[in-house]
Amino acid sequence: MDIETTDPTEAPKGMSDLSDERLAAQIPLRHSVRSFTDRRIEGQTRAALQRFVDECNERSGLSLALCTDEPGAFSSLLVRYGLFRNVRNYIACIGAQDQDLQERVGYWGERCVLAAQALGLNSCWVGLTYSKKKVAVPVSAGQELVCVIALGYGTTAGKPHKSKRALQVAPGVEGSPDWFRRGVEAALLAPTAVNQQKFAISLDGDEVRFQSEGGAYTKVDLGIVKAHFELGAMR
């Protein structure tokens, strides 16, 4: 008689579907989480996330690096007295220096965030409160480490951020097509540095235009917002 055993490290059934539809479904569920349990990212879950990150690198030319069981970058006193607790895993967002590096990191990094959420993980983008020098992967000459994304099994699922209203970021949203409204709603759920939401979205004929008010991390924010808009508009 065959006895089916379940590997406790296996990603729950259905979760390994990391299609755009599945990523879009994570948008309302994702919130920043800064405190993690000791549970390791391993087995099928780690393998599925690694495959997803590899695919993003192939498509974007970035060098996003999944680092697991590497607490070093979050272990200094400064970091420990901050908001983060027990960060042992992260994605180091690395790429060749060029004008649109920050925006591409935002776009592809956020797709990894939503994939991680689909795999039952929690996350938080981190621009400042980690130790750059202790990141576990080398940054080659001509490359830049833009930021990291903390990952793990959260002690909570986080909570929704305070948000601007659709009309504040997209003045023409009333009377616009449904797909555009859905895109704007998904963009408002995007993580942005210090929740600044310094972006504007407009529709010019059939073309969607994105603008950023400028400032720290707003280019990364804009890439994240574009990823959310695209997934939201597609649903």
Ligand SMILES: Cc1cc2nc3c(=O)[nH]c(=O)nc-3n(C[C@H](O)[C@H](O)[C@H](O)COP(=O)(O)O)c2cc1C
């Ligand atoms: C580019 C970027 C950098 C961020 N850097 C930090 C950081 O250094 N420390 C931190 O605690 N949160 C950081 N965050 C998380 C934001 O504070 C968070 O996304 C925002 O408050 C919205 O909340 P939500 O992600 O729960 O929707 C960062 C977010 C982004 C997009």
